[in-house]
Amino acid sequence: MLKNPATKYRSFAPINLSDRTWPNQIITHPPIWLSTDLRDGNQALIEPMNVQRKLNLFNLLVSVGFKEIEVAFPSASQTDFDFVRHLIEQQLIPDDVTIQVLTQAREDLIRRTFAALRGAKRAIVHLYNATSPVFRRTVFGLDRQGTINLAVSAAKLFTELAAEQPDTQWQFQYSPETFTATELDFAKEICDAVLDVWQPTPQHKAIINLPATVEVATPNIFADQVEWMHRNLARRDSVVLSVHTHNDRGCGVAAAELAQMAGADRVEGCLFGNGERTGNVDLVTLALNLYTQGIHPGLDFSNINEVARIIEDCTQLPIHPRHPYVGDLVFTAFSGSHQDAIKKGFAVQKPDAIWEVPYLPLDPADVGRTYESVVRVNSQSGKGGITFLLERDYDLVLPRRLQIELSQIVQRVMDATGKELSSQNLWQLFEQEYLQISTPLKFITHQLSETEYASGVYNLTAKLQLHEKIIAVYGTGNGPIDAFVNALGLGVRIHHYEERSRNSGSSADAIACIEIAGDLIPGSLHGVGIHPNIVTASLLAILSAVNRAWQSMDAEAQAKFFSQLQAN
Numbered sequence: 001m002l003k004n005p006a007t008k009y010r011s012f013a014p015i016n017l018s019d020r021t022w023p024n025q026i027i028t029h030p031p032i033w034l035s036t037d038l039r040d041g042n043q044a045l046i047e048p049m050n051v052q053r054k055l056n057l058f059n060l061l062v063s064v065g066f067k068e069i070e071v072a073f074p075s076a077s078q079t080d081f082d083f084v085r086h087l088i089e090q091q092l093i094p095d096d097v098t099i100q101v102l103t104q105a106r107e108d109l110i111r112r113t114f115a116a117l118r119g120a121k122r123a124i125v126h127l128y129n130a131t132s133p134v135f136r137r138t139v140f141g142l143d144r145q146g147t148i149n150l151a152v153s154a155a156k157l158f159t160e161l162a163a164e165q166p167d168t169q170w171q172f173q174y175s176p177e178t179f180t181a182t183e184l185d186f187a188k189e190i191c192d193a194v195l196d197v198w199q200p201t202p203q204h205k206a207i208i209n210l211p212a213t214v215e216v217a218t219p220n221i222f223a224d225q226v227e228w229m230h231r232n233l234a235r236r237d238s239v240v241l242s243v244h245t246h247n248d249r250g251c252g253v254a255a256a257e258l259a260q261m262a263g264a265d266r267v268e269g270c271l272f273g274n275g276e277r278t279g280n281v282d283l284v285t286l287a288l289n290l291y292t293q294g295i296h297p298g299l300d301f302s303n304i305n306e307v308a309r310i311i312e313d314c315t316q317l318p319i320h321p322r323h324p325y326v327g328d329l330v331f332t333a334f335s336g337s338h339q340d341a342i343k344k345g346f347a348v349q350k351p352d353a354i355w356e357v358p359y360l361p362l363d364p365a366d367v368g369r370t371y372e373s374v375v376r377v378n379s380q381s382g383k384g385g386i387t388f389l390l391e392r393d394y395d396l397v398l399p400r401r402l403q404i405e406l407s408q409i410v411q412r413v414m415d416a417t418g419k420e421l422s423s424q425n426l427w428q429l430f431e432q433e434y435l436q437i438s439t440p441l442k443f444i445t446h447q448l449s450e451t452e453y454a455s456g457v458y459n460l461t462a463k464l465q466l467h468e469k470i471i472a473v474y475g476t477g478n479g480p481i482d483a484f485v486n487a488l489g490l491g492v493r494i495h496h497y498e499e500r501s502r503n504s505g506s507s508a509d510a511i512a513c514i515e516i517a518g519d520l521i522p523g524s525l526h527g528v529g530i531h532p533n534i535v536t537a538s539l540l541a542i543l544s545a546v547n548r549a550w551q552s553m554d555a556e557a558q559a560k561f562f563s564q565l566q567a568n
C-alpha cells in the first residue's frame with residue numbers, strides 16, 4: 001500500500017444540496033422490486049447458468065413474489081436468447097409478472113433483443129450506456145453530445161421496433177451506466193433526452209434507473225444524487241425512478257435504503273447479493289430489513305433455507321455463514337452474556353406480542369429457521385447457553401447456583417478440548433457428573449414408615465451399596481430428606497432443595513436438586529436425582545451430592561467420612 005494514497009486516489013466530491021430532505025424521511029412501504037439475478041447476477045458467475053438453472057431460478061423468483069424479473073441479456077449469448085424464447089413460447093411467465101431484458105445502445109444488439117421478445121405479452125426493455133467522463137473519454141471516445149446521440153438513437157430504435165410488435169405491452173427503461181461518477185447535470189440531460197424520445201405519460205411511465213455501477217462514495221452522497229435527480233428530472237410524474245446499487249464499499253444495502261428515502265420508487269438487485277465483483281445489493285436483506293420494521297416487503301422468505309439452497313445451486317457460490325438473515329451462524333449465539341439474554345428473552349416472549357428477544361432482530365421462525373442453532377456452546381459461553389440447551393432439549397430446569405456449578409464443569413471440559421459442545425454432549429456430561437455417580441454409595445431401595453405421617457415424624461430405612469458391601473441405614477426426621485440425612489450421619493446440612501416434574505404424562509419424572517454443605521465438604525455442592533418416585537428422586541439427589549463431595553475429598557477426609565458412616 002502507498003504511504004500517501006492521495007497520490008493515486010481522489011476523494012469523492014460532495015453534492016451541493018444543502019436543502020436535502022431525505023434524512024428526515026422514513027421508509028413506509030416496499031419499493032417495486034426488480035430481480036436481476038438472471039442478468040447481472042448471471043453475468044458475474046464463473047460459469048453462467050444454463051437454461052435449466054435459469055428456469056429453476058426464474059421459478060424461485062416467481063414463487064418468492066417478484067413481479068419484475070430481468071431474465072437475460074438476449075444478445076449476449078444463444079443461451080440467454082433461447083431462455084427468453086423458452087419462457088415466452090412455453091408460456092411460463094405468470095400474468096402478473098413482467099420480464100425485463102438488457103441491451104447496449106447498439107443497433108444489431110437492439111434488434112436481436114426485440115427479436116427475442118416476439119410474442120411476449122409484456123416486457124421491459126432496458127437500454128444502457130455509460131455516461132461518466134472516464135467512460136466517455138476512455139471507452140467510447142465520445143464527448144457529451146456524442147454520448148447523448150448514442151442513447152437517443154438507440155431510444156428511437158426502441159420506439160420503432162416496439163411499434164412492429166403492437167401486441168406486446170412495452171415499457172422502456174434507461175440506465176445512465178456509471179451514474180454515480182457522472183456529473184449530475186449531464187445525467188439529467190441524457191435521461192431527459194431519452195425521455196423526450198419515449199414520451200412517457202403518468203399512465204404509461206418509463207423507468208429511469210440510476211446505477212451505482214461501481215460504489216464510489218458513502219451512501220449519503222448517493223442519496224443526495226438520487227434526490228437531486230428526483231427533484232430535477234423532467235417528466236418526473238411519468239417516470240418510475242429506480243436504483244441499482246453495487247456493494248464495492250460494502251454499503252449497497254445502505255445506499256439503496258437511503259435512495260428510497262431520497263425518492264427512488266424501485267430497487268434492482270439480486271438475492272443474497274450475487275452480482276458483479278462484490279455483488280449487487282442484496283434484495284433479501286433489504287426486504288427483511290423492512291419486515292423487521294413491521295412492513296411487509298411483498299416478498300416471501302418464509303422458507304429462507306430453501307431459497308438459499310436453490311441460489312447456491314444455481315450460482316454455484318456459497319453463502320457466507322454470517323450473511324444477514326440467512327447465514328448458518330446468524331441466529332446463533334456462542335458468547336455467554338448473549339446466550340443469557342436470549343434465554344431470558346425467549347422465556348418471556350409471548351407468541352403474539354411485539355418481538356423483543358435480545359440480540360435477535362428477527363424471530364428465526366418467521367423465515368423458517370428453527371431455534372435449534374440459536375444457542376451453541378463453546379468456551380465463550382456461560383451458564384445461560386448451557387441451561388438454555390438443557391432446558392430446551394432435555395426439559396432440565398436447574399436452580400441458579402447449580403447452573404453456575406455445572407457451567408464451571410462444562411467450562412473445564414471446553415478449555416481442555418477447545419471444542420463446541422452440543423446439547424447431547426452437555427446432557428452426557430450432566431449425567432456423568434450428577435446422575436451416574438455411585439461411588440462410594442449406591443442407592444438400592446428405601447422404606448418410609450407410613451404410620452408416622454400424621455405426627456410429622458418420618459422413619460426411613462435405606463438399603464445402600466458401599467463399595468462391594470450392602471448396608472442398611474436408618475434415621476428419623478421431619479421429612480424423608482431429613483430422615484435420610486440423619487440416617488447417613490455424615491453431618492451434612494441441606495442448603496437448598498428444589499424438586500419439579502420433568503416431561504409430562506405417564507413418562508413424567510421428578511427431578512430433585514439439592515445443595516449440601518458439611519464439615520467435611522469444602523464450600524457447598526449439588527446433587528441431582530431423577531426418578532418417577534419423588535421421594536426416591538430426593539434420596540438419589542442426596543447420594544449424588546454426598547458421592548460428589550467424597551470424590552472431591554483428600555484421602556484423610558475420605559477415611560473420616562467412612563468412619564462416620566460406619567459408626568452410624
Ligand SMILES: CC(=O)SCCNC(=O)CCNC(=O)[C@H](O)C(C)(C)COP(=O)(O)OP(=O)(O)OC[C@H]1O[C@@H](n2cnc3c(N)ncnc32)[C@H](O)[C@@H]1OP(=O)(O)O
Pocket residue numbers: 040043073075076077103104105106109128129130139140177213276
Ligand atoms: C454494468 C453492467 O453490468 S452492463 C452489462 C454488462 N453485461 C455484459 O457485458 C454481458 C453480456 N455482454 C456480452 O456478451 C458482450 O459484451 C456483447 C455481446 C454484448 C458485445 O460483445 P462485443 O461486440 O464483442 O463487444 P465487447 O464485449 O468487446 O464490448 C465492447 C464494445 O461495446 C461498446 N459498448 C459497451 N457498452 C456499450 C453500450 N452500452 N452501448 C453501446 N456500445 C457499448 C464499447 O464501446 C466497445 O465498442 P468497441 O469495440 O467499438 O470499442
Ligand SMILES: CC(C)C(=O)C(=O)O
Pocket residue numbers: 040102128175177178209211212213214244246
Ligand atoms: C446496466 C446497469 C444498470 C448495470 O448493471 C450497472 O450499472 O451496474
